Amino acid sequence: MQDQDFILFEDYLSGYLSLEEKQAFETRLENDAPFNKAFEAYKETSGFLEHHIKNTAGTEAFKANLERVSSAYFNKQVPSKTKRMNPWYYSMAAAAILAIGFFIAQQFSSPVYDDFANYGTISLTVRGTQNNLTTKAETAFNNHNYKDAERYFLDMLETDKDNIELQLYRAVSLVELNKYDEADKLYNNIIQTPSVYKNKAIWYLALSKLKQGDEEACVNVLKTLPEEAEDYQQAQELIDKLD
């Protein structure tokens, strides 16, 4: 292909051609197979560049997020690699477990909120686009400073009121602050949406009920959690313990 062809391809793609030129170009595409093939190749390159260059920040943020989840997941797998222990330690460990088990059994006869409430760490900031408030909210939440976190989420929701992820984290913070009415209302709103956070909201709502001591409501909410939900197993465990 000649330079002239590339210039013509670009003019066509950028919409610089006049109506007549455009029609002539399209006719040639239909009748001239090598020309058509060269144009498709050019368009493909342009499409690649468009994505590759424009989405650099998005790709970086995705890779960072993925690395975080992946490392956390594989760190959990590590026990299979640990060294073999001296058999002598097993009896000591068994004795210790017995003692601890006895202690725990005395302390908690029924499942408590803290056994199940594990919200992990959240990640709201996207590299390159983070702003101060987002970082503050993320840090406060991850440090279990729910009082500040709740306030930051509320501020962020003022400009981004339909952001379901923020609503979910705000509700979690509210539960931690024992502000159940507001939290449950938020969860129920999220449950009504088709969002990806729907099942999380059901699970968290159940935890809120558990923390409020309303075991019956907790079980009723748990039973609405669909089987494909990530927390389904945990939910079944909790139902068993409460029944």
Add this chain to the structure above:
Amino acid sequence: MSHKKNHEDQKYIDGLVQNNAFVIQTIYDKFAPKVINYIKQNSGDVANAKDVIQETIITIYHQATEKGLQLTCPFDAYFFLLCKRKWLNQLKKRGKKEVTINEEVLSKDDDAQELAFETSLFEQQHSLFKDMFQKLGQACKDLLTATFKIKSMEKVAESLGVTYAYARKKKSLCIGKLTKMVQESPRYKNLKP
């Protein structure tokens, strides 16, 4: 483009596009164990599995954001096939021959085979484009980067200190050059189905 109906597991693809940490976590919880097992049974270890899974997810992300990947089969089968192929290719490169390929168990889903094949092609193509872009002259690289970041060609010309007409012409010539480099690469002929 096929006109098959999307599978309900499209939600995983959409979640990746949205960079949703919950969805990424779910993919690991649900689908990683099978891949880890397979790799462990075929001359690999957990660290290999970690890399294979991560690379596969990045490829799916690229195909979804760049080409609007539509899932026509269960994510499970598709994802496993991709990871498996990636691992077998790595073993082949290392020169290990003793690989158990248990195709019968895996090829039940034709849609998954087809889609996984398309994704592998996409991956090779994507990496070829990326490598060739790196090899492009600095002037072209700068101009193209500016062009695709800044929408207006007037501003591109201004930022690079060239005339508008020159910037427009140069853009098409640089894309043309990259297209030629890709097509002339020995890797290119393997990319057409």
